[in-house]
Amino acid sequence: MVKYRKYRILGIVSLLFIFLLNSFTLIGNATDPPMSKIGTTAASYPHIATDPGGWHPISIDGYFVRADTNQLRANWHSNRAPGVDLGGIGYDSPTSYTPPKGKVIHSILRYPVYEMRTYDVQRDKSTCDGGLHTDNKCHPFYFIGDAGERNEWAKYPNIETKLHWTYYATVERDNDVLGIKDMIYYRFRTAKLRVQGDDGLGAGGTPWYKYDFKIIDDPNAQGLRIDPPNQTINVGETASYKAIYRANDGKEYDKTLDKLSTWSITDSTLASISSKGKFVGKKVGTTTVKVDYGNLSATATLKVVAADPPEEPEQPKENLPPLANLFVEPEYYWPETVTFQDNSTDPDGEIVSRELTVDGLPSNFSRNFPRVTAEETHDAVLKVTDDAGASDTDARSFKILPTTPTAMLEINGTLKENRKVSFNAHGSDKATKAIRVAPINYNLTTWDFKPITPGITQGDIKIEHTSDGGIKDVLFKKAGEYEVTITVTNKYSEVSDPYTAKITIMPDEKPIAKFTVDQKVALRDGTTKKATIELKDFSNSIDDDFIKQRIWYVEYDSNNDGLFGTAMDTSRQVISSGNETTVYYGTDRVGHYRFSLEVVEGFGQPTIQRFITDGDYRRDVTEKVDSGDRVSEYTKLPNFNIIDKDKAVEVSNTPPVVDFGMQTHRKVDLVLDIGGLTKASQQHMTGNHPGGTSNNDGGGYYDHKVRP
Known part of the structure; x- marks a missing residue:
């Protein structure tokens, strides 16, 4: 039974050894990093701290920004495991790092690389239009600029939300695109995930990753070392060393006092061996101590220095007074909170008391003032006292301003x-x-x-x-x-x-009605028996309005009494009211006609239509040539076609040629009927001649025949 138990224990120990061996092989091969050990960090857009120098923490734990390169990276210095060192930082590949001799990779951290991006919003231009940096219209996530720049990268989806932008400062710089010097901008910043091949507008290649390598000692490296490797002591002092042996199982053992350990020193005049691992300094100099353990050996350095002379008692120093420094803005409007900033310092101690008075009365370092209707000046005094009782004061004046608005139209x-x-x-x-x-x-x-x-x-x-x-x-x-x-x-x-x-x-000036006719005497056509008269408009507005209606009139001296517009005449008729600039009047009746034009003006500028009546539109009509309406005055040549007056046109027949012959008869009465003509021309006419001409004849017949 005992025999079998012995074999069972040996089997368990063997399995445990194989398991440990495999485990060490997994993490100990320097040429094949343990990819399963790679940790990742979440992609985000962390807000950047405003402090401009060095490495500074931001909103995501473990991330830091380097101001001189605008590059964000992870830092494991504060959270790596005990006994684990950070060996390689910021490699582009998980296989690009080789640990030092005697070290193996413990784990790898992969993190995306960010860059700090800046966007300047034009404060007084474009959509911002003088707004505050807290307004959406002045925020990069919504802003649309005047300078023609492409700013899609500052918006969704390239930037997920407006909260990923942080207001940084208000700055001035020249705008070369708009040609404006010292233009004011609101400056915002964000951290933008970098990608390889980024076109600056959010499109690009694959994300840019960096890798940090954590390393540990190689547990399979057998060896001997002296701890510590270097020591400095004064003459007469004792230096203590330890001999540390690393076994094949990776465990370390203290062999300082082991019977197999032998200690020695290169220069025994500098120090002597008092016991194993202990050396007493004898004189100033540097030497080497050595330990041998089996076939292994290790060395360390020992430096002996002169003992420090006894310290002289310190003489009491003269106290330097503190330096009071008070800052307050020169002006505040009365609703604003006045903040007093204490920048006082003490060169050789600390400030233990700070007293602020405003206008001689104690005051808090943050306070408000009641409403004022006129500018007020106030005086603030800061007194600081250090731990030795010395004090200093600093005084500042500031103004409280009224907020009464100023009307402007x-x-x-x-x-x-x-x-x-x-x-x-x-x-x-x-x-x-x-x-x-x-x-x-x-x-x-x-x-x-x-x-x-x-x-x-x-x-x-x-x-x-x-x-x-x-x-x-x-x-x-x-x-x-x-x-x-x-x-x-x-x-x-x-x-x-x-x-x-x-x-x-200013008054709304009336338009000026003007027109011309194409002829003073219009002859009837021999075929249609009609005369056609062309009337052409030249009316205009003198105050930038337009003509919206033209009304053309005609009057006919139908009773041929030499007067227009009598009760016996045909009443005045409208030729056209459709705003025509050129009209043609045709008639088959001979006699005298008078034409006139009335124009109605339209508004050339915006109005409020519901307040407008027909009487508000200015009108004009051409004037009479003769107040007595006499045809004879209208037909005088100087009165013809005066552009802003009425026009008279005579309609007449085309003058015919009357020819006649004579024959001998025994008894003949010759009667000529010239058909109302006053002149004879070389034409011959036959047939019926109607009456009603300007000569008021009774009509008749042409009494000749056409000769062959």
């Missing part, structure tokens, strides 16, 4: 009758210095529109209210002078002084 539109004029009180933002801390509530804006010119009433001022209390659209029905007065109120119910603007509304 912007006027846009055309200052003319019946045109829309926009009054905008939002210009008060630029005029108010305290707008940052005391924004204006434009819904509380007061407005007063008042006529100055006599004869104009409040009813001549038409106001269109908008959803924005800081904007009014107004239409003035009459020309003249007006006053507009506003006040604005901020979030603290502080009301500005009234701001008054005077404006002059």
Whole structure:
């Protein structure tokens, strides 16, 4: 039974030895790193610390940023296991590191490499438009710039959320694209995951990884060493060494006093052996101590130095007083918290008391002041006392400023009758210095529109209210002078002084009706028996409006009494009212015709349509040549085709040629009927001749035949 138990114990020990051997082989092969031991870190966009120098921790545990290279990396110095050293740092490949002799890789940490990225937002341009760095419109995640740069990389999905950006500082620099010197920017920073082949806009190749290697002593390396390897002692002091033996099983044993250990020293004049591992310094110098254990040996260095002379008692030093240093901003608006910063120092001790007074009264280092309506100056004094009772003071003055808003009015539109004029009180933002801390509530804006010119009433001022209390659209029905007065109120119910603007509304000038006709006498066509008269418009507006309607009229002296517009004449008729610039009038009746033109003007500038009536559109009509409406005056050559007056045109027949012959008869009465013609031309006519011509004849017949 005992025999079998002995074999069973030997089997268990053998299995345990094989298991341990395999385990050591897994982690001990320097040419084949244990890939299963590789740890990874989570990808993220950590916020970068604002301290610019050295290695500084950021929001993800174990990550640090190097300011001079903008590279983020992992650091295991603070969390590696006992007995484990950090051998290789920042390798690009998990197989690129070879541990020193006698060391093997314990584990590997793989981490993504980040780079610090900076984005400058134009404060006063583009979508930011003078906003704060806390506004979304001024944040890189939302901002759209004027300079034409591509900033897709600063937005989703390249940056997952706006929280991955951190505001860093407000800076000034030149903008070469826009040509602006000393442009103000809000500077933001983030940590961007680097990829190989990154195009700067979020597209690229594979993520860039680095590897850190943790190493331990090779448990299979047998050997002997002296611990510590170097020692320094004074003359007369004893140096103690240990002989450490590493067995094949990886365990270490103290062989300092072992009977197989033999200690020796190279120069026995410098030190002597008092016992195994102990050496007493005799004189100044450096030598080597040695231990032999079996077939192994090890050495160490021993340095003997002169003993330090006895220390003289320190003389009491004269106390240096502290240096008081108080900082406070030169100006604050009354709603802001005033912060006093103590930068005092003590060159040879510590400050034990700090006393701050404002205007002679004790004060906290952070405080607020009541509302003021005028600028106030305050004095702050800091007194500091060190641990030896010495003290120093520093004084600073600062101002508390009021936040009363300043009203300002912007006027846009055309200052003319019946045109829309926009009054905008939002210009008060630029005029108010305290707008940052005391924004204006434009819904509380007061407005007063008042006529100055006599004869104009409040009813001549038409106001269109908008959803924005800081904007009014107004239409003035009459020309003249007006006053507009506003006040604005901020979030603290502080009301500005009234701001008054005077404006002059110009009259809406009427258009000028002008036209021409193409002929003074129009002849009827021999085929259609009609005459055609062309009328061409040359009307215009003298104040940048346009002609929206042209109405053409004609009058006919139908009773041929030499007067236009009598009761016996045909009444005035409209030829066209469709805003035609050229019209053609045709008639088959001879006689005198008078033409006139009326034009209606349209608004060339914006208006408020609901306040406009037909009577608000200016009109003009061509003038008469003769107030007595006499045809004879109209047909005089100097009065023909005056461009801004009525025109008279005579419609007449084409003059015929009347030929006749004579025959001898015994008794003949010759009667000529010239058909109303006053002249004979070389033509011959036959057939019926109607009456009703300008000569008022009774008609008749042409009494000849065409001769062969």
